[in-house]
Amino acid sequence: MITSVLVANRGEIACRIFRTCRDLGIRTVAVHSDADAGALHTRVADTAVRLPGAAPAETYLRGDLIVKAAVAAGADAVHPGYGFLSENADFARAVLDAGLAWIGPPPEAIEAMASKTRAKELMGLASLTDVTEADLPVLVKAAAGGGGRGMRVVRLLDELGDALESARAEAASAFGDGEVFVEPYLEGGRHVEVQILADTHGTVWALGTRDCSLQRRHQKVIEEAPAPGLSDALQEELRTLAVRAARAVDYAGAGTVEFLVEGERAHFLEMNTRLQVEHPVTEAVFGVDLVALQIAVAEGGALDAEPPAPRGHAVEARLYAEDPARGWAPQTGTLHRLDVPDTIRLDTGLTGGDEIGVHYDPMLAKAVAHAPTRAEAVRKLAGALERARIHGPVTNRDLLVRSLRHEEFTSGRMNTGFYDRHLAALTTPEPDPWAPLAAALADAHGRSRFGGWRNLSSQPQTKRYALGDEEVEAAYRHTRDGLAADGVRVVHADAALVVLEVDGVQRRFEVARHGDRVHVNNTALTVLPRFPDPAAQRAPGSLLAPMPGTVVKVAEGLAVGSPVEAGEPIVWLEAMKMQHRISAPVTGTLTALHAKPGQQVEVGMLLAVVQEA
Incomplete structure (x- = not known):
């Protein structure tokens, strides 16, 4: 039996695997880069081993170092999680050659299916x-x-x-x-997949379907099980094809077969020879722990002849530190608070106070709701996310809530083009109009009305905030009875809670300030200085780095004096394992170019300037 597992991964998936290992009484070993030295997955593991460096290529993609770490820590098995080396046949062989158990499919099956080109040939x-x-x-x-x-x-x-x-x-x-x-590329299709689980005794389970059609940059955002609206015949065809793919390569362990579905037609996309990010929705519907089953299969255990019967519906939303309204730009900084109601499942690799860095995927957590019906599960998840308190960098939380409540999604008519059609409407700012006043009153709490000499003590005090792309001002007064504001009754005000009565209705506002950032319920504001710093102003047409990263490319042939068109890419940045294009904001002339390939840049660094024609 397996007694100690090293997880060759990081973040949320490492924490999730460790949770099952603890339940089974198995000791846990984490590996970590220098950037992850204080990460949650290293804190919850029984043992942690350093991988020197920060970039994935020198840490989590170094199979040789990970095998050495497993041996040094006394682990007798390795679980790859997802991403990184999870579909690397050579790594699986290295684990087995070291005398360790591999909690994954045979290397030959990985090799046959890991390359999508070879998988297509096999099919x-x-x-x-x-x-x-x-x-x-x-x-x-x-x-x-x-x-x-x-x-x-x-x-x-x-x-x-x-x-x-x-x-x-x-x-x-x-x-x-x-x-x-x-x-x-079929723009009107739905992304549907089948979870499979196979043992080494010839049994293959097809654990229903999942719909993963809501995607950004071809990466899933919201997933659910079972996939809604599929005919019985199509579901049976998908399950049959998935089992056929598994048997074709003598598969063992957990895997997923993905399809693009149009009407009653199913087009094979790929087979992922690993655990998927969205596996919790299948676990909820079938009442299983897929990681525990992976471990049982690795130990030589046999599955039951038939899988458990499905029950209800489950929906998962991926919470990212990113700004959907600005090209899904990833965000970095301190996550001060991550508080989600315990009515749903939350898988995460972060807690309040942790840093979101530039080296890895910006996913903060996966939120999962399970209920007897699809409508109930969707409502439950949307409500929990809306009540969550997430303080720190910009996230996609509001987008998730609006997506879950969008008529096209609630009716089950969505496809992979959902965000192409609806992103602008889903990201239109809807700030709480009373949030600036609540922030100002919380800030003013405890200040004496006699503090600071002025001619008229009844004159209003003002605070300025940036709310999205707009500047707003909140006015209040110190009175004998406490703080007051026009058009509203201040029922209560302290540094953390403000209660306002508007037209006879009382509303509560939780307020938290972190530096110049103020969170009022779900509205985030930035405190503006009373007198703006002229040095902070930028020329019109300035291209600023939207995130920390590395300049990987500057448009070929571009130089100061070159004419450029609005939307024309100028600079490519690499951050969080993705490349991001920085394009000209206007049509005109390039008057400055500061970016150079290989250059490390910080948020707000000036990359180039385009003077409008």
Whole structure:
């Protein structure tokens, strides 16, 4: 039996695997980069081993170092989690060659399916070779790995070359393999997958379907089980194809077979030979612990002849530190608070006070709700996320809540183009109009009305805040009876709680301030100085780094004096394992270019200036 497991991963998935190991009485070993020295997964493990460096290529993608760490820590098994080396056959072999148990499929099965090009050949399918106008749109896709990295949609033939180049670079950085291929892109399809679990005795379970159609940059955002609205015949076809794929490679362990579904047609996409991020929705519906079953299979255990019967519906939302309204730009900084109601399941690798860095995926947590019906599960998850208190960098929480309540989603009519159609409406700011006043009253709490000489003590005091892209002002007064404001009755005000009565209705506002950032319930404001610093002003047309990262490319042939068009890419930044294009905000002339390939930049650093024509 397995007694000690090293998880060759980090963050949320490492914490999730450790939780099951503790339940089973198995000791746990974490590995960590220097950037993760104080991360939650290192704090909850029984033992932690350092991997020197910060970038994935020198830490979590170094299979040799991880095997050495397992041996040194006395582990007798390795679980790869997802991402990184989870679908690397050579790593699986190295683990087995070291005399350790591998909690995953056989290396031969990984090899057969890990490359999407080889998987298609195994399933009797082929990729596009010579792309023509008639083939558009197409999808450029990394042969190794997943998670939306190394993927580009191409709608114009002359954009194919750049898409291939950038996809190769991103895939090589994320997976150590720059191979890409091209396949048709079906914009009206749904992303549906089947969870499989197989033992070494010939039993293969197909644990229902999942719908993962709501995606950004080809990375899933909201997932659910079972996939809604599929006919019985189509569900049976998907399960049959998934089991066939598993048997074709003598599969063992947990895996997922993914399809693009249009009407009653199912198109094979790939087989992921690992645990998926969205596995909790299947666990909730079938009442199983997939990690515990993975361990049992690795120990040689046999599955029951038939899987458990499904029960109810489950929905998962991925909470990211990112700004959907600004090209999904990842955010960094301190996560001061992550407080989600305990009515739902929360899988996370972070707690309040942890830092969100630039080296890894910006996912904060996965929130999962389970209920007897789909409508109840969706309502439960949306309500819990709305009541969550998340203080720190910008997140996609509001987008998740609005997506879950959007009519196209609640009716089950969504597809992979959901955010292409609705992102602008879903990210239109809807700040609480009373949030600035609540913030100002909380800040003013405890200050004497005699503090600070003025001619008229009844004159209003003002506070200025940035609320999204707008500047707002809140006015209040110190009176004999306490704090007051026009048009509202101040029922209570202290540094953490403000209660206002508006038109006879009392409203409560939780207030927390972290530096110049103020969180009022779910509205975040930035305190503005009374007198703006002229040195902080930037020239119109300035291109500022939206995140910390590395400049990987500057547009070819571009120099000061070059004409540029609005939307034309100027600089490419790499951050959090993704490449981000920084484009010209206006049509005009490039008057300054400060970015250079290989340069490390911080948030707000000036990269270039375009003077509008």
